[in-house]
Amino acid sequence: MQFKLEKRPRPSQAMLYLTPVAAVVLTMLIGGAIFSLIGYDGMGAVREIFLTPLTNSYKWQDLGIKAAPLIIIGVGLAVAYRANVWNIGAEGQYVMGGVFATGVALTTYGVTGWWVLPLMAIAGIAGGAAYAAIPAVLRTRLGVNEILTSLMLTYASVQLIYYLVRAPWKDPMGMGFPQTRIFSEAARLPTIIPGTIVHLGVPIAIVVALLVWFVMTRSLFGFQIRVVGAAPHAARYGGFSENRTIWLAFLVSGGLAGLAGMLEVAGPFQRLVPGFPTGYGFTAIIVAFLGRLDPLGVIFAAIVLAITFVGGELAQTTIGLPAAAAGIFQAMMLFFLLAGDILVRYRVKRVVHQSAEARA
């Protein structure tokens, strides 16, 4: 007996939206079972990772600041993936955004003025976009697959941080620690809710998502991105250049990742350290897919992933789960989502195998 996948004539619209929910629920069930089997408190793990961050109001501010970079990078990736541009290197573009912003912060060290932060934001966006331009050039000029180039550039960017914080940008008063000095006041993001750690990056993330949603649904630019991704031949017929669209998709996703890098370095970190690349750029890939490549969906998906980050940290202290547990849950979520998508678009059909020799 064999099975084959048969394309459904019309994928159910309801299922398209229910699949992300189903993926999260399945992750909780199967993940819990797996952790029970290997000797941990599986139900406790699910509770700590998925529920405690929601029920414990003290953790909400953590959710906000974890979700913000995921939202900004995630909407950028959603734009790129809609155009069939598989930018996997948002982490590297995020790092370069942080590096460029740090460059501005260190150059303007000791300077006061409202313009320092906007300048850092522009530098961050430019840094991310410039780094994304490398795979864009390689893809449009030489036809090099962007998945490999963008991914590998991430590792190069991390080495750049290591170099910068150990040599030219090393804090002169840092007693030899590989890190830059703490940014001066004007280069640090203000908190917006007194007494919490919620910084300006959180509302900026929401505004960015709404803005991108508007552009993607209402503007000709969004139409161009969607048509190039859905049917490149039709896009050419409609007068949209595929290469120009690839460029735009890279610049938008790289620029937004760079903005997220600037907000992180000026917000929670306030200096550049070797531990700056925390994997937001990779997690945002899951966010983009879980959010159905829709900027509004990305907001919800980013909150779900932020919950697993915060919950993962909680579970380490409360029930002694390893640090990798949250990563395993996140990966399972992406797996169930992609598997679910296949079943929404295709159905499994049994092929009755007829042996030619036996019958003839």
Place this chain on the structure above:
Amino acid sequence: MDANLPFRLQLSGITKQFPGVLANDRVTFSVRPGDIHALLGENGAGKSTLVKMIYGIMAPDAGEIAFDGERVEIANPKQARKLGIGMVFQHFSLFEALTVLENIALGMDASIRSRDLEARIREVMIAYGLNLDPRRIVATLSVGERQRIEIVRALLLNPKLLIMDEPTSVLTPQEVEALFKTLRQVAAQGCSILYISHKLHEIKALCDTATILRGGKVVATCDPKQETSRSMAERMIGASLKDIKKDPNRTFGEPKLIVSGLSTKAEDEFGIAVEDVGFSVRAGEIFGIAGVAGNGQNALLDALSGEVLGENSQAITLEGHPLGLLDTTGRRKLGLCAVPEERNGHAAVGDFTLADNSVLTARDRLKMVVGGLIDSGAARTYTGRVIAEFAVKALGPLSMASSLSGGNLQKFIMGREILQRPSVLVVCQPTWGVDAGAAAAIHQALVDLAAAGSAIVVISQDLDELLTLCDTLAVINEGRLSRTLEVGEASIEELGLLMGGVHGTPEQVSIEAGGGVAVQA
């Protein structure tokens, strides 16, 4: 034919259900030994499904197949071939880099020594007048010659029933005549032929009996020689056929579209480039471009629409404006619209709504974009107009393009371009895979657009379509365009020779001016 012999093939109550569509509904008919039996029907009438069940590719849900009077269950094509059923598919499965002999050897069920096989192939070729060197590499053969390989492959099995699926869609008129001669000879030796087509004059010329399918059901079995093409067509579509209304006193204006020295590069090593193409089309004129599939039609459409740019701005001019270096958007703004052959993924995006598909090409001429933002109200209004004026069966402007049938989507696409009132419209295969009712509506809309003063270019592989529709025509062969001929002056024979059909034997064929075609058998 001996009436006492059992039927070669007898189908009773064959039913096949696909998700959402009943492809065959209690199909019953029979084929006598030595009979050339036509299976006639529009696209989607269920012809292909039916023959796939006879050839063992699919199993029927209900019903019986009897072969030579005995009930059989055909589980797979191998078993079908063992029974004596051969099939020649519309699309060939040949390895281009191998020789004719190697290709045939690869398709054999039983292994046979290559020298014996070659001897048998030569025998079959001589017996049926199929002229082909078994040692030639397939890549060097014409489409007609490639089809001969498939026929030889089927005849080597000494079949009792030969199924031919739309065999003439890729042939020139001369090649069609040569094929018919072979088929008549095959039938004369007692082999039945099930001949699938929707080309009525071919069926009248070749077949003894015709079974007409509509919507999966048998609607009639008749003698095609006793019927008119019109009467069969009307039974096939289940409605009376509309004639195209053309003003006999129509006149043409100044040349609108002038193409000269247009050349493109081939997109890949297998692609065909357009070479030094030149023609001009006057206001009110419909200019046809005939040719066998794969001779550069798509490259020519891309070059005219602006999807692929040439190097010379003067190669294409519209009312004196050079278009050669403008992209599709620039050409549309100046009044040149185009419709490519492929509907899904080229002329339209299946996953988009019809309104979004209107934005794809009509956004500039109908001002659907204001300050970079899409005016979705304007897009919906225009889409609603296209749906209403072209009788597109769709729930509304927000239905998905992929939810429309092929014919309806084509009506929408043609309507979307025609209602933009282009001064030049270039269309490729405007009625490919479209039912006769929709085809008539599309033809009438093109004639009306020309009558309103536009210049129209129709690229088609369907000679009948071009001869009914066009005022002038030329033939494309390997990327080069012939001189322009007046319809009425051109004979089918001349057109066939221009198409590259030098392999066939010319038969008596004539053409009525601006009207139907007659192939005298």
